[in-house]
Amino acid sequence: VTVQSYDPRSGATVAEIEETDPQEFTSILAQAEAATPVLAATSPTERRRWLYAIAEGLERNRDELVALADRETALGAERLQGEIDRTTKSQLRFYGDVAEEGSYLGVSIEEPTEGKPSLVRVNRPVGPVAVFGASNFPFAFSVLGSDTASAIAAGCPVVAKAHPAHVGVSQLQHAIAAEALAEAGAPTGTFAMVNGFQNGIDLVKAQAIQAVAFTGSQTGGLALWRIANERPIPIPVYAEMGTVNPVVVTREGAASMDEVAAGFVGSFTLGSGQFCTKPGLLLAPAGCGAPAAICAALQAMAPEPVMLTKAISAGVVAGVFEFVGSGAAVLAQTTPGDDGFAAPAIIYVAEIGALTQGSRLLEECFGAVAVVCEYRDDEELAVALAALQPSLAASIITGGPTDSQAAGVVDVLSSRVGRLVIDGWPTGVTCSWAQHHGGPWPSTTIPQATSVGAHALDRFIRPMTFQNTPDSWLPPAGQAANPWGIPRRVNGDLRTASRSE
């Protein structure tokens, strides 16, 4: 049995890869399990070296990777070159640096006092992590993407599932990583890949797997979450899923409506609208000409979306029936090409009263699809905001820091999203220390967790406290001499790495 990927521009087969057979599947899990204590015993600096080696491997094969990924995704060479940069610099190398900095180890030391024992608290890696990448990021959220990089950085072996939509470039990345890790001296079992739908399900059920990281649709993420909860020993599923990511334009923000419209259309059609942070709903004050301006911006920009898969392309068309059935009307749309997985870009318009809890209009339609509604007053806006499904992100387009309407909207949206953007668009998620990419259910299964940024490592550790334990039996992170030079809390007092203890 094989898995095939297709060229979205033509529909032609690009790659055809054998599914992992049962014997190999078993062997991969056994190796991941065997590698667990070995990885746990390595230093973050050592794992940082492995991640840098993978990054270098990707960069050495950059042109081949981009060419193959472009054939499988039609995302274009420029975007894919940028994605390789993100993967190698902002993820693989950055997470290695975060591991070495050592705050993720959460070390807290208490010296014994009368009646109280010595305690040393240290975060430890959980063990093998299953990683499910997304169709829309063949590098940054695929087999060597953010989840894999942060899990290895935290000291966990990874078994990734090849993504069927880009199974060829999944396989190429696996081969590059395998070679880089072997050369860097990482133990066998540090990273492996399985291929095939059922193998993905079996991965979540496998006793060796201790956590699952997933990026994709609500349907896919919640299915894995349910499987993981039915295990004899349930494990966490960190699923980062698609949402509608609303944009609110305040009355002051609507002053430059043409500019707002151009920005909105640029954001929701970027990458053919195939981002989990795509703004799918815009709420603008009535009487400012938002629908006409957005309609004009779409016609001027005239995007030609090509979708990653046939199913995604079909979903855009099916969305028309669903959205119109929920009270929206098509305001403007582009005409798709005839070849491959082409789809229209579509803007719907709806009465704001149609935005009731559970409405299809408040859920994601993956693709260059968005809904525009006008609010007549604060009351109408408040009712609509209260009905919103929680989202990964939201934007507010304001008149600046003195915009009193905006300040109120900030308060309301803060309780419903994981990231709030002022005077910008939700697409584009920097991978850095201060990032959080994860909102309340159903945008993520575990809203405390982020799939982007330094805290991505926190998903793959669990704390442990050693009581009255001789120094030589402690993990190095907790030993008195602080051999890794990391920030630690000592007797309640937080000490940065540079300060001597």
Next chain:
Amino acid sequence: VTVQSYDPRSGATVAEIEETDPQEFTSILAQAEAATPVLAATSPTERRRWLYAIAEGLERNRDELVALADRETALGAERLQGEIDRTTKSQLRFYGDVAEEGSYLGVSIEEPTEGKPSLVRVNRPVGPVAVFGASNFPFAFSVLGSDTASAIAAGCPVVAKAHPAHVGVSQLQHAIAAEALAEAGAPTGTFAMVNGFQNGIDLVKAQAIQAVAFTGSQTGGLALWRIANERPIPIPVYAEMGTVNPVVVTREGAASMDEVAAGFVGSFTLGSGQFCTKPGLLLAPAGCGAPAAICAALQAMAPEPVMLTKAISAGVVAGVFEFVGSGAAVLAQTTPGDDGFAAPAIIYVAEIGALTQGSRLLEECFGAVAVVCEYRDDEELAVALAALQPSLAASIITGGPTDSQAAGVVDVLSSRVGRLVIDGWPTGVTCSWAQHHGGPWPSTTIPQATSVGAHALDRFIRPMTFQNTPDSWLPPAGQAANPWGIPRRVNGDLRTASRSE
């Protein structure tokens, strides 16, 4: 309909309290929901003041509380006085101090650089928390215990469920807290209590509730976990449950077997064996006389267990059939009294080969019950350790830092417990910065979380990132001037509070 509590020493009714009626239940949840944004907008210093006020209220009513709790639990005045100290000093006041210190807010700030926006990451309270206390701690893990204190410290309203085994002292504590909070100026809805079994279930199902904290049996905790996962919007259940908490005595550690035996019997019979950290299994080297020494220690100590409830007392007796049916034999037991909920203390002995995965001998029997097994060599010990159910805690009794056998056991047990104690017993859990009380499933539902120690607050927050947001719209914790003077990360650099920014 009422809930009644009973005197464990006689079986007589102590208190009889009306179940919360549906109208009051609805009103309690509405008030908790209304208080959510108000609490989120308060400073940690303000909430610290509320927690100190509750602590003072408990201390003012100390004697009445202890007398009533002793009638409902039979835990004795000395133990209960100590538990009030723990609750007021090490929990209510300590968590207030932890909140004020501000690390739990996890603030990370990134100033804009070319091509990258400003980002401010701040942890925010999740909203109303349902708290289910434990029968064995009428103060420290009951309606004003560790979960309630840490949730309020983190800025979340709490709705606690009265514990049926000490419903009288639950009600008294609720009244004390309500008065203290009102006097301190905390908003209505900050803390409430419901009474009745079905009200507990309805609490977990209530839309307003955003997280559940539970301390008790695996049966109870997992039942709530399942209910929470079946909600339209699932919420986390932080359940801290009972486990067997194994003790390994190394060959060198067995040198002073009489002392080890006395320590072990003291620990497993403490509080009539009614601790989630009770050591329920001791693995000792063969030929060192462990069974005889432990038998003698039990006879010398002659504990007279009185259990918290009739059901717990009956569970100890039922355990005999289960344990003997699983290959153990009764090595020694005390004779229980005739009155109330008296029960025997029991030591079983079993062949180490009986410790197979899933055996009843590897699960908790709540009460003064423990199993002793002897291992002939490292191989036999390793097989037994591999079969263990993960536990909250484990102990190793060693010959000191040069004990090479102990170092290996540290490695093995580290992967299976949340806290490892060297040359001490697992009972006794300090509430401090470096504590972790939570192990792998099934000892807790979420092993990353702790129900004791500074990090208990982390269960009740979720991170959020503000992008390109004017300073005045940010939560105070993230504002440029650092008005709360808390530790923060700025452009990736961790800065303690004392250091100027």
